[in-house]
Amino acid sequence: MKIVDARLFQYRLPLARPLILKSHRVMAREGLVVQLTDQDSHVGWGEIAPLPGLSVETLSEAHDSAIRRLRLLRSHDLPEAGSLLEMGIGLLTDDQVPPSVACGVETAIMNFSAHWRGVEPRHLFDPSAPNSIPINGLLTGSKEEVVAQARQMTSSGYEALKIKIGSESVDSEIDKVKSVRTIIPPHTKLRLDANQAWGFDTAVLFGKSVSHLDIEYIEEPLADSRRLEQFHEQTGLVYALDESLTGVSPESLVAAKGLGAIILKPTILGGLAITWRFVRHAKEIGLKLVVSSAFESSIGLLALANLACATAPTIACGLDTASWFADDLLVNPVRTADGRLHFADYSIDCMAIRRELLVEIPVP
Secondary structure (H helix, E strand, C coil): CECCEEEEEEEEEEEEEEEEECCEEEEEEEEEEEEEECCCCCEEEEEECCCCCCCCCCHHHHHHHHHHHHHHHCCCECCCHHHHHHHHHHHCCCCCCCHHHHHHHHHHHHHHHHHHHCCCHHHHHCCCCCCEEEECEEECCCHHHHHHHHHHHHHCCCCEEEEECCCCCHHHHHHHHHHHHHHCCCCCEEEEECCCCECHHHHHHHHHHHCCCCEEEEECCECCHHHHHHHHHHHCCCEEECHHHCCCCHHHCCCCCCEEEEEECHHHHCCHHHHHHHHHHHHHHCCEEEEECCCCCHHHHHHHHHHHHHHCCCCCEECCCHHHECCCCECCCCCCECCEEEHHHCCHHHCCECHHHCEEECCC
């Protein structure tokens, strides 16, 4: 598998509503797209999309790094799928690569390899991976808005929901969670995500107030992650790690008291290879793993969905973010039905890109 052309494009997609990320208010999603091609016209697409407020690198830094990596890929033999997961972009360069760039280049290689072999990307890693995967519905907004969203989603088949919390008063957030739990079926899994919004006392007050509501887990309730075990001891709530995984070696992760899940965002963590290491280690120590998006376009979402399907196909993944986009890079944007993402409409051979939304960047 030898690449004869490696191209880079930039995009800017308007969002349907503002995305609030810590101190950042994002009105449009900006990123880069990688296209790899061989002499037989096999193609692999990948998305480089650092997320303001979460990514350590800026888009400008990702741009400069991506150009250097694409130069290396021209006329280069690409790694097999197994080697890609073991070494990732480290097979091609020995210097530090920004996380979003590693993710975009590695997913482009994955998609290219799948196209070259005539299989779907998930089947590179697990030939028996199914053709659909459950999604957790993402609930955001006021109490009235999240209740309406929860009703609609559960009636259409979603069996797991996640509420974004931490932006309003703690009393309002408690009321919001109670209201949603009241109107959804008992079997529906309810997840919470505080994005490290609270100090310890506020988080404990919240946790004790909702501990009887059958919460599957709460992501990152504390600004200081060193006190998460203590939070669990005082509230009984199971917690999940997300932001706290940044910069962490997967093999250093331990099954701490109260830790129930890890949230894997390859764009933030640094690509497929490091995510695969987290997957392998989490399974060894008995942790649930949830592959999630960092608000990528449908190009990135499909890559993440294939990864989730090959690693944890029965666990509802965090990929319900396509509705935030007012426009998308695929002719057929990712959509869910009955609480699942079905791959039938997204074959690697049918990934039609809206090239009018891409601006090519020269790679000299």
